[in-house]
Amino acid sequence: MIQTVIFDMDGVIVDTEPVHRYAYFKQFDELNIAVTEEMYTSFTGNSTRNIFQKLKGIFDLEQDVEDLILRKRSIFNDAFDSKEDLELLEGVEKLIKELHENGIQLILASSASKVTIERVFRRFKLHEYFTHVVSGEDFPKSKPHPAIFEHAASLSVAPKENCIVIEDSTNGIRASKAAGIFCVGYNSIHSKDQDLSEADVVINHFNELGFNEVQHMDSKLRNN
Template sequence: MLMRGVIFDLDGVLIDSAEAHLRSWRVLAERHGRTITDEQFAATFGRQNRAILPILWGREVDETEVARLGEEKEACYRDLIRGRIRSIAMPGAEALIRDCRAAGLAMAIGSSTPPENVALALEELGVAAHFSAVVTSKDVTRGKPAPDVFLLAAERLGLPPGQCVVIEDAPAGIDAALAAGCAAVGLTSQHAREKLGHADLVVDRLTELASGRLMSLRAKAAVEDHRPSR
């Protein structure tokens, strides 16, 4: 059975946003008398703010503080990238999206980032209309590597997870995709190939992918029911 849906991560897959995220985290840290190392950033990139902040702050951070600090950081991030999305688009991203659309594949975004970030990126890339579903950090309680974001994305596409392929750049994202029962493609934009080796397919560039290659990945049998926690 061929794959019928594609779920894209956003950061590190469709846009090369790592530098802007690092800069915005450092602005936030400086405002609050803290510092963030490259190693800390690399270890947390792609996770939800509720998981990142306790690591960077070195203490427990309650939900109210997570919301306040997270909104401050994400507003800074959007200020940095607004009007620049096309300049940081991953090579081949737009072409792959349009190819998948032409092939009749249903598409979703499954991201740990807030919905405002996703909306800005898709709007400036001019591809928002191609996506039937968007799942962000505000839609699920448990972030990657929990499977919730991809389970909900598949549900919103009206497809079994086993008929969806996820394109991810982070080991935690690959873990989440496989736990959901999806096929997983690892993109080496942020991590070395060996870190993504548990994916079904690993590529160095989106230009190595096309709808036919994604559709030919083996559909997976249903896995134990893991309903997303919302």
């Protein structure tokens, strides 16, 4: 019986990617570095720290990683606060409330910083639905490394065999599978260029997923 659903945040609960993209590329311009679309896409699911650690090595940046993180966060926060049309992804609020009302434990496991997670949760009043919030900034390695999901599963009221992960990125799905957790791939219009083929189940809209469907995944888990 599925007792815990572990949610990714960006691309699953809310699409802050356009804001992140704006902040990153504004900073890339400031740093005078040419980050290609292919390189930027490959960073999906990575924490800000890991991204700047990689960029520092690739472009031989003289700035400290911590200073780079703080600058990106400042640009992001200014843009986030001014973006009035930021909304939860269609259908996800209904799913979160339905699962919560039926006694399913909800845990967030996001590569986003604690500050960004808090801004999203406060803006959309999500705190009451989630028992735990796990940020990628607490882990030295980002997705596809399984550490963040292994930790999230350790916070579950049930063994990881009774957990599922909802992810929209290639790296996130690989992290879930590496952690040994059943993964639902969300084929979001905001997650272009992501390979969901390693997910156990793929959905195109959250109306395909509810409490009953989550419970039926118990049989898929046993046969997986």
